Amino acid sequence: xxxxxxQLISFTCAVTGWIMAIAVTxxxxxxxxxxxxxxxxxSEIKWEGIWMNCIYQTTGHMQCKTYDSMLALPPDIQxxxxxxxxxIFLGWLSCTVSCCGMKCTTCAGDDRRAKAGIALSGGVxxxxxxxxxxxxxxWTANTVVQDFYNPNVPTMHKRELGQAIYLGWASAVILMISxxxxxxTCPHMERGGYHRGYMGRSFANTRPSAPEPHKPIxxxxxxxxxxx
Numbered sequence: 001x002x003x004x005x006x007q008l009i010s011f012t013c014a015v016t017g018w019i020m021a022i023a024v025t026x027x028x029x030x031x032x033x034x035x036x037x038x039x040x041x042x043s044e045i046k047w048e049g050i051w052m053n054c055i056y057q058t059t060g061h062m063q064c065k066t067y068d069s070m071l072a073l074p075p076d077i078q079x080x081x082x083x084x085x086x087x088i089f090l091g092w093l094s095c096t097v098s099c100c101g102m103k104c105t106t107c108a109g110d111d112r113r114a115k116a117g118i119a120l121s122g123g124v125x126x127x128x129x130x131x132x133x134x135x136x137x138x139w140t141a142n143t144v145v146q147d148f149y150n151p152n153v154p155t156m157h158k159r160e161l162g163q164a165i166y167l168g169w170a171s172a173v174i175l176m177i178s179x180x181x182x183x184x185t186c187p188h189m190e191r192g193g194y195h196r197g198y199m200g201r202s203f204a205n206t207r208p209s210a211p212e213p214h215k216p217i218x219x220x221x222x223x224x225x226x227x228x
Contacts, residue, residue, distance in 0.1 A: 003103065003185045004102075004103045006181060006185045007102050007103060007119070007182060007185050008102070009181075010123075010178045010179075010181040010182040010185065011095075011098055011099075011102065011178070011182060013177070013178040014094065014095075014098070014126045014174070014175055014178035014179060014182065016174060017091075017126075017129075017130070017170075017172075017173075017174035017175040017178060018088075018091035018092075018094070018095065018129065018171075018175065020167055020168075020170065020171035020174070021084070021087050021091060021129070021133045021168070021171045021172075021175070022088055022091075023167065024084070024133070024137070024164050024167050024168040024171060025050070025084040025085070025087075025088060026051075027049060027162075027163070027164040027167070028047040028048065028049030028051070028052050028053065028064065028164075029047050029049065029162035029163045029164045030047075030048055030049045030050060030080075030140055030162050030164045030165060031047070031048035031049075031140070031144055031159035031160070031161075031162055032046065032047055032048075032159060032160050032161075032162040032163075033045050033046040033047075033159065033160070034148065034155075034158040034159055034160045036155060043057060043058050044056070044057055044058075045057075046159075047162065048159065048162075049164065050077050050080045050081050050084065050136075051066060051067070051081070052064045052065060052066045052067065053065060053067070074143070076136070076139045076140050076143045077140075079135075079136055079139060080136035080137075080139070080140055083132045083133075083135055083136045084132070084133065084136060086132050087129050087132035087133045090125055090128055090129040090132060091126075091129045091175075093125055094122050094125035094126045094129055094179070095122075097118060097121050097122040097125060098119065098122030098123070098125075098126070098182060099122075100118050100122075101115050101116075101117070101118030101119030101120070101121070101122050102115075102119065103115065119182060119183070119185070120183050122179075122182060122183075123179040123181075123182035123183030123184075124179065124183060125179070126175050126176070126178055126179030126182060127175070127176050127179035127180060127183075128179075129175050129179070130171075130172045130173070130174075130175030130176035130179065131172070131176070133168055133171050134168075134169070134172035134176075136168075137164075137165055137168035137169055137172065138169075140165065141161055141165050144159050144160065144161055144165075145161075147159065148160065
């Protein structure tokens, strides 16, 4: 019962982390404007994501434009696009596999060994999903920090970490921890497996024994009252 509760909690947290990863992929706040030095124009805020860049004005208006060429993008943005799409697909696959391996479902019947393997696979897939989210988010954060402290980069081109970066880190941590817990709560895989009910005995290779010869009844052994 305890393992079933832990599976439900870890699965719910993993699905939450997967939804957060989808939000990170769609949000444009990967890089935001840095107001330093002479760049004190705060009426406009620039956001740069992996699919588009936006200009947000303090009046509430926002204009977004998708990138014209994918090949003209920097390597970190191209890698982020690919890895985040892979993370979304792996997250969907992890949810499907984990549902089949949980104890509260009827998939795989009463075969504990099969359920243990399916649950373990789902947990590993969630961990891989977290890694696919962690790599592009950390790579983009490293690029932003390096450009911020690089004196050769103009001040107007310097950026800071956006909200999507922090949300991506939280998503990656939740996915990996939930995957590890889900993998550890699966039942141990026994060699003999699990059989429900009684185990039958096979008589396919058993040679039938020869019938015993009929023994005639001797009247000498019968009591006297049998003749009456």
